[in-house]
Amino acid sequence: MAVPQRKKSKSKRNSRRAQHDKITLPHVSICPQCGADYLGHRACGECGWYRGRIAVNVDADTFDDFEDEAAA
Ligand SMILES: [Zn+2]
Numbered sequence: 001m002a003v004p005q006r007k008k009s010k011s012k013r014n015s016r017r018a019q020h021d022k023i024t025l026p027h028v029s030i031c032p033q034c035g036a037d038y039l040g041h042r043a044c045g046e047c048g049w050y051r052g053r054i055a056v057n058v059d060a061d062t063f064d065d066f067e068d069e070a071a072a
Contacts, residue, residue: 008016027040036046043049048056 028037029040030036031038031044031047031049033044033049034047036044038044038046043056046058048054048058050056
């Protein structure tokens with residue numbers, strides 16, 4: 001098995017890790033309904049808007065409240 005001749009320096013190790021172990025910002029979009037920031041492919045946390053309609057009732061305190069309002 002091939003073995004490295006020398007130990008890599010801390011500088012080499014750190015610059016290698018800096019390439020792909022870095023922290024990136026989340027992909028944030030602006031809600032067309034209310035203008036709040038929201039994460040991509042998720043319903044807006046402020047108004048519940050997703051793909052052209054209200055997908056989540058953000059005013060409901062429990063899931064039961066949401067079901068009642070969806071049925072009405
Ligand atoms: Zn919104």
